[in-house]
Amino acid sequence: MHISDLGGQNKKRLNYKIAQHRTYNLKKGDNMTNEINKKQEQTQEKMQQLEYQNKVDNITPKPPLFKNICWAFVVGGLICILGQLIADYFEGLGLSKKDASAYATAILVFLGSFFTGLGLYDDLGKRAGAGSIVPITGFANSIVAPAMEFKREGYVFGVGAKMFVIAGPVLVYGMVTAFIIGLIYWIRQ
Amino acid sequence: MNKKQGMQSVVFANPPIITSTANIVGPMEGEGLLQGYFDYIMPDNLNGLASWEQCESYLMEYAIKKAVAKENSEMEDIDCVFAGDLLNQLMSTHFAMKNLKRPFLGLYGACSTMVEGMLLSAILLDGGFFNKIVAAASSHHDAAERQYRFPNELGVQRPPGAQWTVTGSGAVVVSKLGNGPRITTATIGKVVDYGIKDPNAMGPAMAPAAVDTIWQHLQDTERVPTYYDMIFTGDLGSVGRDLVIQLLQEKGVDISANYQDCGCMIYSEEQDAHAGASGCASSAIVLCGFIYKRLMTSKLKKILFLGTGSLHSTTSYQQKESIPCIAHAVSIEM
């Protein structure tokens, strides 16, 4: 092989490398413009979505806030008064404050469950909203409603499992909160 | 001959005929605005059956049998059935079809299922494959509510923009020969998603899909809205209806004079259904009763009928995805 041939081969290799590099840079550039275009498209889409959401918000009727608040206040307050009356009654029988309050809780839970069973609690909830959701009777409602409705799926996967679709998260996060606060309290002690 | 016209539409060479329709509803729909336009009103939402899902199967079976009986045909005359509902894996439809024992293709287009079935029927009939096809759709308020939202006995408030899922079913018999209004064109919709995530805002989620299909239909067929006596959408409710009018106005098309949504035609104000009706049966029961009678008596001659479907699932909603929607259209002319 002649030396000049070697040079020629090297030259070829060099040219090839330069060409490769160019196409690489070109591709890189393409990718960059593509990315920019994509980002522009995405922001445009987001803008369009925001604009549409605004239109929807303008046209969608708002909940009757004042009426809802009044109902929630009165019904929520009355349920609490009922709880207080029951607790007072049991305290009057000579029970400790703690035990009387436990009785009140149990009885309210029973009432919430019972009226859900009768199909009346959801009628109350339609008007009272949070007034019948936030008290402990609402917690009972959230247990009975799915349990009853999923009875057709059997007693294990229906009643047993679905009972906790809403109450489950409440228990989980309640317990986790109690654990964390207990832990902090124990460390600081 | 190519029957496709424009981007998404077909024009039928031998427009198939809607020879018969039938519908059935629950008690609440029966007390609503369209009293007297239903073949059967159930006394309650169970109708003596063991579950709401079974009741929905019954609804569909009834509607199909009734529609076939009304035009003096036998079930054996039906070459194929297109049907669907809202429940997971088309539960209600499949149990109804088990009893009917006819060749069957299940469709899921959510609340656009009725129109999806009609346009497929028309295509197969015009293509000369079959002579008689049934298209049907059903929904059941309590069955849908417990699948998509909350248990029925849970004491929650529905926001004022929410819609009420219709309990009912409608079926149409589409034939190659016979008397009745004809399906002349069809426009197949695209999935449209404007980023709405609230499952209580079905109307606003679906409105852009309806607008997309109406717009495309007018483009493809080179028609103006006034070509039709009425344009109907399936179940957008009052909020969605207003949005459709507004969005089309922005595109320079005014349909406010001859447009109505089936979801606004079922319940009266006092029934507390909030923004109107929704569900597969919303468009189905209105078409198979009120609209069909109007067509047969020539009070309406040309209509554009759209089915609008929101294609979300409980999983997609819980994973915070937005609601993809679709709308299909058929034009029906007497």
Added chain:
Amino acid sequence: MVFVVGGGLCVIGQLLMDLTALTPAHVLVLFVVLGGVLSGLGLYQPLVDIAGAGATVPLLGFGHALVTGTIEDINNFGFLGIFSGALKATATGIMAAVVFGFFMAVLFNPKGKGG
């Protein structure tokens, strides 16, 4: 006072549901956690002293009971109290909810809303 505090807490829940995208389930969870945290900061007990059932019947009271039970048991039994206190204090409510819930579900059938 029972009425005002109980009703007031419900109004907060109503505002959360109407003005934000929170569902009732979110509000319940939020209230239990909030009750627990306020109790841990020593802010909820005064409310219970003033309002009685007005503060214990709303679900915040359930969070409060979980936390006070935990702290009480830590005081009595040390570290183990972190695990034993919460459920001990709320056992009546939870047992009642599950047992009554079960029997009601067996006894009654859902009515549905279309009829």
